[in-house]
Amino acid sequence: MASNLRAAQPFTRFVALGDSQTEGIGDPDGTGGHRGWADRLAERLAAADARVQYANLAVRGRLAAQIRSEQLAPAVALRPDLATVMAGMNDLVRPVFDMAATLTDIEAMVTGLRATGAEVVTFTYPDIGAITPIARPLSGRIRAMNAAMRVLAARHGVTLVDFEPVAATTHRLVWAEDRLHLSPLGHELVARAVADTLGIPGADASWRQPLPVANLGLDALIATEWRWAAHHFAPWVVRRVRGRSRGEQVYAKRPTLLPVHPQRESAAQRQGGEH
Incomplete structure (x- = not known):
């Protein structure tokens, strides 16, 4: 599942770039903020080496071009020895998707971070068409x-976490109720x-192990789909039509390198509320 499986080496300066998934939406931290997979990874790194410092520049709603323009330069300035780039899904789900432009932005981030000497990790995407039926037309894009x-990861010698072949990544339990963000289990x-x-x-x-299959009856399945469409899909469409993003007036939750376990920020210190 990786293009660059490697022997462990100590990382002490971890910087995460991305959108809502890397910010941690869907994984509440108990104080009004968000934890997320990058926080969880930083905790694992710190368990192996107490010197680890961690910055998270991700902001919900960002397209790949915005992540590049807003986060790459600050990330490079932090001189990471480990950087993660999770970008492109917000581009991919738009009605008009320019794959070449999205890949150009991701490649610029990867090469910019590699130039600092950092180990860079990037990802493939799960098939969201397997998560929600209405998204099946996007499966070919994915x-x-x-x-x-x-190809990009192999060309630049970066580590690729390949989620597409792993069935567990499309399991309902791995996704939050909105099916846009990972659940705590997913993170x-x-x-x-x-x-x-x-x-x-x-x-x-x-x-990589499969999760238990939950077999819903037809009536329960239809009710679940209608509830999701009313409470999550329709509001998402309205925001897209209005050109609005939940990332407006939201800033990186952890813009500088800090020890992994400082006292968590209070909800009042976070920008933008729950979403």
Whole structure:
């Protein structure tokens, strides 16, 4: 599942770039903020080496071009020895998707971070058409984007966590009720996947194991789909039509490198509320 499976080495300066998934939406931290897979990965790194410092520049709603323009330069300035780039899904789900432009932005982030000497991790995407039926027309886009990401990762010698072949990544339990964001279980799965791919002490390949299948009856399935469409899909469409983003007036939750376990910020210190 990785293009660059490697022996473990100590990382002490971890910087995460991305959108809502990397920010941690869907994984509440108990104080009004968000935890997320990058926080969970940082905790695993710190368990192996107490010197670890961690910054998270991700902001919900950002397209790949915005992540590049807003987060790449600050990330490079932090001189990471480990950086993660999770970008492109917000582009992919738009009615008009320019895959070449999205890949150009991701490649610029990868090469910019590699130039600092950092180990760079990027990802393929799960098939969201398997998560929600209404998204099945996007499955072809996802497969094409994933194939291109494998080529990009190999060309630049970066670590690729390949989620597409792993059935657990499309399991309902891995996704929050809105089906746009990972659940706490999903964020934990991603953290475990990255840790395993990097060979972090204590990590293993159990994240690849299938999760129990939940068989819903037809009536329950229809009711579930209608409820999701009314409470989550329709509001998302309205925001897209209005050109609005939940990332407006939201800033990086952790813009500088800090020890992994400082006192968590209070909800009042976070910008933008729950979404």
